[in-house]
Amino acid sequence: MAASPSALRRAGNEEFRRGQYGPAAALYTRALALLEPAGEAAAEERSVLLANRAACHLKDGACRLCVEDCSGALALAPFGLKPLLRRAAAYEALERYGLAYADYRTAAQVDGSARAAHDGVGRMAKALLERDGVNWRQNLPPIPTVPVSAQKRWSVPSAGAPGANTPPATALQGEPDQTAAGTERARTLKEEGNELVKKGNHKKAVEKYSESLKLNQECATYTNRALCYLALKQYEDAVQDCTEALRLDPKNVKALYRRAQALKELKDYKSSIADIKSLLKTEPKNTAALRLLQELNRA
Known part of the structure; x- marks a missing residue:
């Protein structure tokens, strides 16, 4: 009896774990061929197989094939974390840094706790x-704005190698008790992060804020985590968090100020000045902002 697509996928995963990337890719290809007649009905499973085959190509250094498969996976199931990260890694290896940056940034939106994306x-x-x-x-x-429905909001167990592309979990709709519990847990985690900041433990605070943001995207949590990233000299991460905060509250003073600080450290003085000027439209007498603007004008 012919092997089913799921059996071929499991066999491919086993070959991948053994470091046999060529045979693994061949098994994924066979599974894809079997699923092709199903069309859209098998879109999610085909996306997983393409992402898995992309991992094989990446391991073998076939970066252009990796890009091709990841793009196919994302066309079938947009905003998949693993194909985004794998395509970014392939672009990076090909020295196509702008495209890699875009994919890493998108992946970080999908899952704010994904260290590989932030790095x-x-x-x-x-x-x-x-x-x-x-x-x-x-x-x-x-760089696309990832819809909330595609963002990872709840921790889910790993599906195993080479990374079955488990769709990001979303906040549970129509279940107010669980949603309320998640919001309360997010608040507790944010407060724990705040206490760690007071103690100067910014690295641990980032972990707490990241867990909180999985459960509830709140402007203040983003700006708090941005403060930690500034302290840790992770300026790109600080810019990203402030940008997310401003998406939620376009005139947020802390987000504008902290993004301006991070942009200054990245030597993007023009963008930093633009943020300070936006801030001063809301708070014309903000002394910290006025002081930073003076520094920027001298830079």
């Missing part, structure tokens, strides 16, 4: 700054 953003920002100078942001490809 990738930082690496690509540094590479782009060195290559293109302080105006490197002007040459970036569009």
Whole structure:
């Protein structure tokens, strides 16, 4: 009896775990061929298989094939974390840093606790700054805004190697008790983060804020985590968190000020000045902002 797509996928995963990437890719290809007639009905399973085959290509150094498979996986199931990260890694290896930056940034929106995404953003920002100078942001490809429905909000167990592409869990709809419990848990985690900040433990505070944001996206939690990233000199992460906060509250003073601070450290003085000027429209007498503007004008 012919093997089913799920059996071929399991066999491919086993080959992958053994480091047999070529045979694993061949098994995923066979499974994809069996699923092709099902069309949209098997879109999610096909996306997983393409992401798994992409992992094989990445391991074998076939970066262009990895990009192709990840793009196919994302077309079938948009905002999959693993195909985004794998495509970003392939772009990075191909020195297509702008495209890699966009994918890492998108992945960080999907899952704010994904360390690989944040680390990738930082690496690509540094590479782009060195290559293109302080105006490197002007040459970036569009970075999509990830809808809340596609963002990882609840912790889910790992599905195993090479990374079955489990769709990000979302806040439970129509179950107010569980939603309320999640919101309360998010508040507790944020308060724990605040206490850690007072003790100067910014790294641990980031972990608490990240857990809180999985459960409830709140502007203050983003700006608090941005403060920690500033203290840790993770300036790209600080910019990203402030941008997320401003998406929720476009005139938020803390977000504008902290993003301006981070942009100053990244030597993006033009963008930093723009943020301070926006802040001063809301609070014209904000002394910290006025002081930072003076520093920026001298830079």
